[in-house]
Amino acid sequence: MSPIDILRCCQSAILRPGRIRIPVAIRRSRAISFVRRISSQTDTSHCSSKESVPSPTFVDLYAPKRLLPYLKIARVDRPIGAYLLFFPCAWSTAFATYGNSLPSFSVLTMFAAGAFVMRGAGCVINDLWDSDIDGKVARTKSRPLPSHKLSKNQAVGFLAGNLLLGLGVLCSFNYETIALGMCSMPLVIAYPLMKRYINWPQFVLGLTFNWGALLGNPAIHGVACWPVALSLYAAGVCHTLLYDSIYAFQDVADDRQLGLKSTALYFGKDSAKTWFSAFALSTTGGLALAGYFAGMGPVYYLVSVLGGASQLAWQIRTVNLECHSNCMKKFSSNKWFGLLVFAGIVADKLSNVAQTTTDGTDNGT
Numbered sequence: 444m445s446p447i448d449i450l451r452c453c454q455s456a457i458l459r460p461g462r463i464r465i466p467v468a469i470r471r472s473r474a475i476s477f478v479r480r481i482s483s484q485t486d487t488s489h490c491s492s493k494e495s496v497p498s499p500t501f502v503d504l505y506a507p508k509r510l511l512p513y514l515k516i517a518r519v520d521r522p523i524g525a526y527l528l529f530f531p532c533a534w535s536t537a538f539a540t541y542g543n544s545l546p547s548f549s550v551l552t553m554f555a556a557g558a559f560v561m562r563g564a565g566c567v568i569n570d571l572w573d574s575d576i577d578g579k580v581a582r583t584k585s586r587p588l589p590s591h592k593l594s595k596n597q598a599v600g601f602l603a604g605n606l607l608l609g610l611g612v613l614c615s616f617n618y619e620t621i622a623l624g625m626c627s628m629p630l631v632i633a634y635p636l637m638k639r640y641i642n643w644p645q646f647v648l649g650l651t652f653n654w655g656a657l658l659g660n661p662a663i664h665g666v667a668c669w670p671v672a673l674s675l676y677a678a679g680v681c682h683t684l685l686y687d688s689i690y691a692f693q694d695v696a697d698d699r700q701l702g703l704k705s706t707a708l709y710f711g712k713d714s715a716k717t718w719f720s721a722f723a724l725s726t727t728g729g730l731a732l733a734g735y736f737a738g739m740g741p742v743y744y745l746v747s748v749l750g751g752a753s754q755l756a757w758q759i760r761t762v763n764l765e766c767h768s769n770c771m772k773k774f775s776s777n778k779w780f781g782l783l784v785f786a787g788i789v790a791d792k793l794s795n796v797a798q799t800t801t802d803g804t805d806n807g808t
Contacts, residue, residue, distance in 0.1 A: 535659025
């Protein structure tokens, strides 16, 4: 809307209060713009065969040049991985919270810090293992190691710093959480190699990325609640199989040429969505089972289970596996799934707070 149009609308509002009339051409332009914006988010039938160059991130724009390779190798510019690592920790922490209180902010903060640092460490380990192949893959050839912006010795030194920071965060928890958390390190180290040997490297990633589902109860109470933790862990693993299989479709051509393996190659484009649906159903079932063992109420099942299932169904229905940018968008949308599940757990705890206040009973788990 031009300044002249704005003045005309203001004049109309002054002369005839309550009857602001926006010119027809402007209304039509707005409608067309809105439809195009929505279509660009949901249409899966068109995708340029030539993928667009990624837009500069806040790291590209504002980070000091000397730090840029370190921030890039830790994927600080792409925090979705840290979110996906954090949410299982957040879910388990929320489950472990009594019904008359909110999740511990300090525990969530430490888990968030740990997820950020350890995701960075995992990315460095991944790039060190893959230094011989990243330069041959279109999506990864600009990373700091294959582009020679960072040496292997510098990467190893940076990795050591990240691991020390991660250990410092872990040591802020109790002994039970420290011991259980340390058990994930073999998976962190081994995962990047799995694509060379097995068709399901995404399964190993799921085991690694969802380890936080086991840590919430020990962090809060000093002991694990295994029925809830294992159900939540299984749900998280199936969720990872779904989102990382979608992510892997970006690299199918390069992976096939290099002899690497992935669920995307194993499933193939034609049967992939059948597998995705099975993973979504398993994720939903695991969440429902965790809720049952935790004694959760209807708010949890409505928001976390049903809401989460709807988000996964939307991903499966709208993803275009032949479009790299669309696969990336669907992969990134899983932060909303994680937030839905967390919000449902917290909302259910709040509903228990309300019931405790009104009838004097405590429905906490």
